[in-house]
Amino acid sequence: MRILHISDLHAGKRLYDRISRLEDLIYALEQVKTICKEESVEIVLIAGDIFDKRNPDYESQNVIMEFLTELNALEVHTLLIAGNHDSYDFMKIYKNLRKLAKIHVFDRPAKDPAEAIFHYKDLKVACLPYPDERVITHFHEERERSYADKVAKYMKALAREVEDARYKILMAHLMLDKAQIAGSELPSSVSPYYSVRTDAIPETFSYVALGHVHKNQKVEGAVPKVYYSGSPYQIDFSEKGTDKFLNLLVLEDGLVRVERIRLDLKRQLVEITIKETDNIQAVLKPAAEKNVLVKVCLQVRMGDPYYNIKRDLVSKLLGEKLAKLDIEPIGNSQPLETKGNSFDLVELYGEFYREKYRSEPPEELRATLKRLIDKVGIEHHS
Ligand SMILES: [Mn+2]
Known part of the structure; x- marks a missing residue:
């Protein structure tokens, strides 16, 4: 039997x-x-x-x-x-x-x-x-x-x-x-x-x-x-x-x-870490071609101006195969402040300024940047 x-x-x-x-x-x-x-x-x-x-x-x-x-x-x-x-x-x-x-x-x-x-x-x-x-x-x-x-x-x-x-x-x-x-x-x-x-x-x-x-x-x-x-x-x-x-x-x-x-498995579960200097397309390509569900850990340096582009690229390349996207901040240990789905650009610029010039960004520069972003934002949404 x-x-x-x-x-x-x-x-x-x-x-x-x-x-x-x-x-x-x-x-x-x-x-x-x-x-x-x-x-x-x-x-x-x-x-x-x-x-x-x-x-x-x-x-x-x-x-x-x-x-x-x-x-x-x-x-x-x-x-x-x-x-x-x-x-x-x-x-x-x-x-x-x-x-x-x-x-x-x-x-x-x-x-x-x-x-x-x-x-x-x-x-x-x-x-x-x-x-x-x-x-x-x-x-x-x-x-x-x-x-x-x-x-x-x-x-x-x-x-x-x-x-x-x-x-x-x-x-x-x-x-x-x-x-x-x-x-x-x-x-x-x-x-x-x-x-x-x-x-x-x-x-x-x-x-x-x-x-x-x-x-x-x-x-x-x-x-x-x-x-x-x-x-x-x-x-x-x-x-x-x-x-x-x-x-x-x-x-x-x-x-x-x-x-x-x-x-036999319909979908393998896979975890991928993307380092700061990695070519995202090259790293994700093998997974994107297989039957998998992927959990991605994206390492991002504080103030990386390409953060949004990188994140969007991961979503686009993996589509429905992307089960979870974790962001791991590197360099400064403070986690990135996020507002809904996007960053506060003035804050982000502040981070960048402090890294590069080792001082606080001048208030006037911050105000100008804020006006500019608001204007672009309004034009973009109208
Ligand atoms: Mn059980």
Whole structure:
């Protein structure tokens, strides 16, 4: 039997609240479908963070609904658990799909561990959606136990439920103490307080399919094979230059073999620093010709008269590929004062004058310059 393990789709993710990443996600999901067909996959495990927001926008809901519908048409069983970015109540709506299709949604940790089990042929999958502290606390009488202890105890209860199956998988959305983070996870959610000890994962399981951490990795320090599949595309610039994978599990002769399959990326995330003396066109040309999203750091000397021209050139050369433009002042350490989109030219001239003549610009010169700029401004706008 073949199973795919993916996670952290973050449908609805936007960079800087502006640039939609849906096309990157769709490109990844297309590859998932192709692999399902080519490898005769029977089950797809999605280990949480299906959506980026608790109230996903219509477009990202549509992308996920289409994906699930197409997997169902391929006769694939899909198991979903809620992640820390997902809303339990929102995922509950998707639970209804079970009545119509091969889609199994685990919206929140089930108080009765027996309800967290998916049984298929000689396989049992125990499903642990993101164990929110408030939810997991209500499962136990002993209030003094730590978060990590409560999760460990619950995982033991899940292990007991799958013991009689030939193949035993745990799917969970969790932070493990031995995991290496990518940097794009929610900072509070990867803190040591919310980390679960890797050695607390019960030996019973033959494979543990994790979500939460965005970097694909095998976590060492547990008896079972414990893997994060990672996100299927680079979520933000902290993941620039990293490769993305999904895990293909082959269940054979009582063992689980893991194959990592590298995903092709629709757009790479790239960071470029433009130095004062750089030829902007030459530096940006390679990126402008590729499928990328670029974060540019433009180094500008205080009072550089070409500042506006340089900034406009970066925008023009990169167009929609420009995700963010950061200005890094060099020389004087004071940041440049900006008024809306343009500089106060009198101030800028003052900076220049002080640099060049090592004294304050004469008041008369400033007044003349101001009159001139006002006049040009009026003529320009009228
Ligand atoms: Mn995530």
